[in-house]
Amino acid sequence: MKFERCKYNPIIKASNFIPCNDKLKVLLSFNPGVTTYKGDVVLIARVAVLAKENKENTIGVPIYNPNTGDIDIKEFDKKDSSCDFSDPRLIRRGNDLYLTTLSYFALLTSKDGIHFKIKNKAFMIGDNDYESFGIEDPRITKINDYYYINYSGVSKDGICTMLARTKDFESVEKLGPIFMPDNKDVVIFPKKINKKYVAISRPESAYFKKPNMWMSYSKDLLSWGEHRIFLRLRENHFDSSRLGASCVPFVVKEGWLLIYHGATKNNVYTLGACLLDKNDPSIVLKRTKEPIMVPLTDYERNGFMPNVVFSCGCIKKGNNLYIYYGACDESICLASTKISNILDLLNNEEQCEK
Amino acid sequence: MKFERCKYNPIIKASNFIPCNDKLKVLLSFNPGVTTYKGDVVLIARVAVLAKENKENTIGVPIYNPNTGDIDIKEFDKKDSSCDFSDPRLIRRGNDLYLTTLSYFALLTSKDGIHFKIKNKAFMIGDNDYESFGIEDPRITKINDYYYINYSGVSKDGICTMLARTKDFESVEKLGPIFMPDNKDVVIFPKKINKKYVAISRPESAYFKKPNMWMSYSKDLLSWGEHRIFLRLRENHFDSSRLGASCVPFVVKEGWLLIYHGATKNNVYTLGACLLDKNDPSIVLKRTKEPIMVPLTDYERNGFMPNVVFSCGCIKKGNNLYIYYGACDESICLASTKISNILDLLNNEEQCEK
Numbered sequence: 044m045k046f047e048r049c050k051y052n053p054i055i056k057a058s059n060f061i062p063c064n065d066k067l068k069v070l071l072s073f074n075p076g077v078t079t080y081k082g083d084v085v086l087i088a089r090v091a092v093l094a095k096e097n098k099e100n101t102i103g104v105p106i107y108n109p110n111t112g113d114i115d116i117k118e119f120d121k122k123d124s125s126c127d128f129s130d131p132r133l134i135r136r137g138n139d140l141y142l143t144t145l146s147y148f149a150l151l152t153s154k155d156g157i158h159f160k161i162k163n164k165a166f167m168i169g170d171n172d173y174e175s176f177g178i179e180d181p182r183i184t185k186i187n188d189y190y191y192i193n194y195s196g197v198s199k200d201g202i203c204t205m206l207a208r209t210k211d212f213e214s215v216e217k218l219g220p221i222f223m224p225d226n227k228d229v230v231i232f233p234k235k236i237n238k239k240y241v242a243i244s245r246p247e248s249a250y251f252k253k254p255n256m257w258m259s260y261s262k263d264l265l266s267w268g269e270h271r272i273f274l275r276l277r278e279n280h281f282d283s284s285r286l287g288a289s290c291v292p293f294v295v296k297e298g299w300l301l302i303y304h305g306a307t308k309n310n311v312y313t314l315g316a317c318l319l320d321k322n323d324p325s326i327v328l329k330r331t332k333e334p335i336m337v338p339l340t341d342y343e344r345n346g347f348m349p350n351v352v353f354s355c356g357c358i359k360k361g362n363n364l365y366i367y368y369g370a371c372d373e374s375i376c377l378a379s380t381k382i383s384n385i386l387d388l389l390n391n392e393e394q395c396e397k
Numbered sequence: 398m399k400f401e402r403c404k405y406n407p408i409i410k411a412s413n414f415i416p417c418n419d420k421l422k423v424l425l426s427f428n429p430g431v432t433t434y435k436g437d438v439v440l441i442a443r444v445a446v447l448a449k450e451n452k453e454n455t456i457g458v459p460i461y462n463p464n465t466g467d468i469d470i471k472e473f474d475k476k477d478s479s480c481d482f483s484d485p486r487l488i489r490r491g492n493d494l495y496l497t498t499l500s501y502f503a504l505l506t507s508k509d510g511i512h513f514k515i516k517n518k519a520f521m522i523g524d525n526d527y528e529s530f531g532i533e534d535p536r537i538t539k540i541n542d543y544y545y546i547n548y549s550g551v552s553k554d555g556i557c558t559m560l561a562r563t564k565d566f567e568s569v570e571k572l573g574p575i576f577m578p579d580n581k582d583v584v585i586f587p588k589k590i591n592k593k594y595v596a597i598s599r600p601e602s603a604y605f606k607k608p609n610m611w612m613s614y615s616k617d618l619l620s621w622g623e624h625r626i627f628l629r630l631r632e633n634h635f636d637s638s639r640l641g642a643s644c645v646p647f648v649v650k651e652g653w654l655l656i657y658h659g660a661t662k663n664n665v666y667t668l669g670a671c672l673l674d675k676n677d678p679s680i681v682l683k684r685t686k687e688p689i690m691v692p693l694t695d696y697e698r699n700g701f702m703p704n705v706v707f708s709c710g711c712i713k714k715g716n717n718l719y720i721y722y723g724a725c726d727e728s729i730c731l732a733s734t735k736i737s738n739i740l741d742l743l744n745n746e747e748q749c750e751k
Binding site for chain 2: 138172198199201225248259261266267270275
């Protein structure tokens with residue numbers, strides 16, 4: 044199974060952006076949502092910022108303040124032994140957790156899907172209690188006239204799944220939390236199945252620490268029910284420690300093709316695929332034993348979070364699949380393959396399991 | 398603020414029950430849901446069981462097996478240093494968590510609300526993937542002809558909120574998960590407010606470890622949305638470490654009266670009260686600074702989990718409020734007070750905050 048990397052990778056980097064606020068600098072840009080609009084490829088890119096200037100031996104974490112509407116800088120002393128800085132994404136102090144960066148979304152468009160222009164450097168920004176530590180990892184699903192954007196809202200209260208929608212990528216209507224903490228890696232199917240909208244989500248148990256993928260159903264995209272687990276972690280596989288939906292599923296002859304991500308204990312993030320029943324997508328027909336895409340290149344293996352390929356969206360053109368993905372939680376890359384390659388793998392009994 | 402303890406406390410004990418299965422013995426009975434039906438007081442009591450016989454130095458944990466429909470006994474060696482037995486409720490082994498007991502529900506009825514008969518020793522039992530470690534802490538809300546029973550379904554996949562309903566306390570219809578893991582301490586309001594059903598829940602963030610109380614809305618009791626936080630932990634208060642809804646809220650002149658529980662870091666569980674806006678119960682009008690009921694008696698202070706009073710339901714008769722509660726996660730007790738006593742406290746500015 045081969046994904047051809049775009050020769051211009053990374054196609055988007057932090058250095059392409061100016062920050063949304065002059066207190067900040069852009070450190071990373073990754074994990075974009077992707078769709079097409081009026082013939083253009085549209086990316087909603089996660090942009091991660093930190094304080095522009097730091098006092099010696101301090102880290103300045105930007106946090107949105109819902110009371111003032113400003114971004115405050117919270118300073119941490121790098122020598123403070125009560126703080127755990129071991130994960131580059133997080134700062135733990137006792138029972139308190141902070142993110143090292145604040146993320147928001149920029150809007151980019153492209154004619155060729157490779158060379159992008161920034162249309163709006165701050166298309167969406169966390170601006171409420173549920174988003175004060177930032178907004179992350181958008182997925183875009185077109186349903187009728189609307190592009191629905193779901194994303195993680197992070198705050199001291201946890202990680203919610205938030206929903207928003209736009210018709211024109213000019214104005215965005217935020218619709219609030221659709222799944223309570225902690226729940227992320229949500230994708231919404233592009234059409235109703237048996238008269239209901241369907242979403243995949245990945246709630247996380249505080250006690251049992253075994254995240255599974257769930258399917259939920261809705262009549263209006265706002266209230267969700269009929270929750271059920273449909274995909275679990277697998278021991279000794281690429282998805283032994285974590286897993287979650289990556290791309291919005293799309294229909295192929297055999298069912299719904301879902302590209303998802305898995306991670307091992309060592310935080311190696313890869314992509315896998317599964318085939319879901321066309322009429323009841325909570326039935327998993329096939330699932331790859333091995334990942335379909337793994338970190339291989341220098342920009343996928345060395346960076347802010349080493350050994351990470353993580354996708355929030357793809358584009359289908361005939362038999363070609365273009366995956367946009369974050370490499371090392373640092374930059375945005377593009378890789379392509381034939382959909383038939385994935386289906387061949389899913390149709391090969393030795394390569395699959397249920 | 399005084400709650401008068403029933404002189405027959407504990408009114409129900411483990412020794413009142415015979416187990417639902419001859420491999421098991423009853424260790425505890427606590428945290429009952431409560432309602433009235435045909436003039437009787439009805440309790441749905443949590444009954445916690447463990448293996449009847451254990452080999453020397455082993456603990457036998459009962460687990461429902463969804464594949465066989467049987468209850469299996471999983472044995473743990475008390476000397477196994479990879480296991481953490483420090484919490485009497487839990488066994489941790491690496492990333493795996495087990496409960497020391499399996500809970501199910503017995504049905505009891507009473508004419509006087511004090512002396513109860515067991516009508517069904519196994520009224521509801523965990524019998525699916527989401528309930529394999531047991532079912533816990535029911536709350537009962539009467540809506541039209543149905544008594545809705547929500548409860549925690551516990552399994553290796555986490556703690557879900559499950560919904561069921563009955564018209565007659567003979568047959569029960571299970572309706573499946575309504576909130577994904579981890580989410581417990583759910584109460585459903587007894588009537589629609591602004592044309593929607595309203596529920597309080599307590600999701601728990603795996604990362605941020607700050608459980609809050611949320612309010613959610615539904616048209617059909619099955620799909621829930623419009624989630625919002627309405628009550629948070631308070632530092633240096635009785636609800637500094639954990640909190641959650643206890644009793645189904647009821648209307649008083651000034652709004653909805655909600656009795657909830659709080660816990661400190663030391664796992665002292667007490668009851669507090671708050672007053673919610675009649676038309677928008679996500680607006681907290683008042684909240685007691687101090688608990689309204691604390692562990693005082695021997696049976697509330699010494700037992701399986703010391704210093705716990707935990708209620709899942711109460712009954713209102715005129716100005717009298719009868720609280721049924723679990724004492725020390727071990728037995729079922731009854732205490733009463735005047736509703737006007739709670740309202741006096743909530744109307745005393747020095748005793749309250751928003």
